[in-house]
Amino acid sequence: MNDLYDRHRAVIPDWVALYYRDPIEITHGEGRHVWDVEGRRYLDFFGGILTTMTAHALPEVTKAVAEQAGRIIHSSTLYLNRPMVELAERIAGLSGIPDARVFFTTSGTEANDTALLLATAYRRSNQILAMRNSYHGRSFSTVGITGNRAWTPTGLSPLQTLYVHGGVRTRGPYAEFTDERFTEACVADLEDLLGHTRDVAALIAEPVQGVGGFTSPPDGLYAAFRRVLDRHGILWISDEVQTGWGRTGDNFWGWQAHGQAGPPDILTFAKGIGNGMSVGGVVARAEIMNCLDANSISTFGGSPVTMAAGLANLSYLLEHDLQGNARRVGGLLIERIRAACAGVAAVREVRGRGLMIGIELTEPGTDRAAPDAAGAVLEAAREHGLLIGKGGGHNTSTLRIAPPLSLTVAEAEEGAAMLEAALREL
Ligand SMILES: Cc1ncc(COP(=O)(O)O)c(C=O)c1O
Numbered sequence: 001m002n003d004l005y006d007r008h009r010a011v012i013p014d015w016v017a018l019y020y021r022d023p024i025e026i027t028h029g030e031g032r033h034v035w036d037v038e039g040r041r042y043l044d045f046f047g048g049i050l051t052t053m054t055a056h057a058l059p060e061v062t063k064a065v066a067e068q069a070g071r072i073i074h075s076s077t078l079y080l081n082r083p084m085v086e087l088a089e090r091i092a093g094l095s096g097i098p099d100a101r102v103f104f105t106t107s108g109t110e111a112n113d114t115a116l117l118l119a120t121a122y123r124r125s126n127q128i129l130a131m132r133n134s135y136h137g138r139s140f141s142t143v144g145i146t147g148n149r150a151w152t153p154t155g156l157s158p159l160q161t162l163y164v165h166g167g168v169r170t171r172g173p174y175a176e177f178t179d180e181r182f183t184e185a186c187v188a189d190l191e192d193l194l195g196h197t198r199d200v201a202a203l204i205a206e207p208v209q210g211v212g213g214f215t216s217p218p219d220g221l222y223a224a225f226r227r228v229l230d231r232h233g234i235l236w237i238s239d240e241v242q243t244g245w246g247r248t249g250d251n252f253w254g255w256q257a258h259g260q261a262g263p264p265d266i267l268t269f270a271k272g273i274g275n276g277m278s279v280g281g282v283v284a285r286a287e288i289m290n291c292l293d294a295n296s297i298s299t300f301g302g303s304p305v306t307m308a309a310g311l312a313n314l315s316y317l318l319e320h321d322l323q324g325n326a327r328r329v330g331g332l333l334i335e336r337i338r339a340a341c342a343g344v345a346a347v348r349e350v351r352g353r354g355l356m357i358g359i360e361l362t363e364p365g366t367d368r369a370a371p372d373a374a375g376a377v378l379e380a381a382r383e384h385g386l387l388i389g390k391g392g393g394h395n396t397s398t399l400r401i402a403p404p405l406s407l408t409v410a411e412a413e414e415g416a417a418m419l420e421a422a423l424r425e426l
Pocket residue numbers: 049106107108109110112135136137138206210211239240241242270271280
């Protein structure tokens with residue numbers, strides 16, 4: 001154990017968990033690699049929790065940040081802010097939401113908190129539908145819509161939340177159904193639930209559950225839900241904090257896998273857009289966004305430096321078709337990972353799309369979570385020079401793989417080989 005770890009423990013809350021028995025201090029990065037304080041190089045398959053979206057130390061982003069910081073770092077929302085307006089215009093255009101307005105925050109939590117504020121004010125109700133196994137942030141309101149025990153430090157809540165079934169395809173009472181029957185059963189359950197409630201404000205859902213272990217419903221489930229919600233006037237909030245910007249390969253936004261429904265009423269984003277600079281935000285059509293009848297600001301939301309980073313990062317992503325890269329290289333990576341997992345008794349399921357891949361581990365031959373096995377693979381992968389993540393509502397036993405979207409074929413092959421070696425040591 002190193003001295004910094006002792007100092008960390010002495011001053012940082014216990015509930016801020018660190019990975020690894022001997023935690024890593026990362027000092028720098030480049031491309032898809034990072035280096036620790038001892039000079040060891042790692043291939044980064046977690047991107048600081050899906051946040052280093054394009055690449056580490058991307059020169060375009062670094063330059064934009066440095067130039068903007070050299071001009072002005074902060075002016076506040078009281079004055080016109082060119083980078084903020086430019087990024088808002090681009091995100092509004094990309095969102096698919098008509099007559100869109102964009103409000104910038106500094107985190108995904110604050111983005112979802114804002115979405116809840118808007119939905120509850122617009123609908124004059126504090127009832128929210130959320131998905132079981134969901135994660136939406138750490139604030140008092142977002143913890144109240146998080147259907148994942150491991151991330152719910154309090155049962156108290158300003159909201160009345162009802163948890164809907166459907167976010168986890170291969171567990172629960174409908175797991176054995178075909179996709180079609182699964183969707184029908186979840187819709188019937190939703191209809192039944194709504195029969196016992198009144199004036200629900202919104203449904204919030206991650207198209208692919210991130211912290212929950214990269215689980216998702218069959219494509220089209222949220223379109224089917226939407227038809228029911230529309231009949232009740234209930235809004236649909238798509239939490240794109242992990243799934244946005246092309247990470248899932250097939251689509252730019254996760255909601256597009258349910259595209260028949262059209263865009264959500266409210267979309268939230270964060271993580272990848274700033275490539276590590278703190279950018280989050282909410283998109284909604286004007287009627288909803290402008291329903292608040294009092295002032296509201298985020299002092300740091302939309303700050304010029306973070307907006308300059310977002311603009312440079314988004315331009316790079318689009319100009320280099322990183323969504324296409326996520327689809328192509330992600331397709332190859334999941335194939336390699338499936339092959340690596342073949343014959344590993346603890347692997348229950350390999351799932352995901354694009355560069356968002358989960359490997360769920362259980363005690364061999366059972367459905368019981370195997371968090372110790374997940375921890376062991378994480379440690380072994382690190383020894384082989386690969387950083388990966390963990391998650392899963394069922395006791396944190398899903399390995400999570402989400403490299404920067406610029407991952408090359410050679411790096412995908414190399415990472416899969418390191419992962420295979422780590423899995424074989426189980
Ligand atoms: C889907 C989702 N929503 C919201 C959040 C909260 O974002 P932040 O940690 O930036 O507050 C996260 C963070 O992991 C997330 O995965």
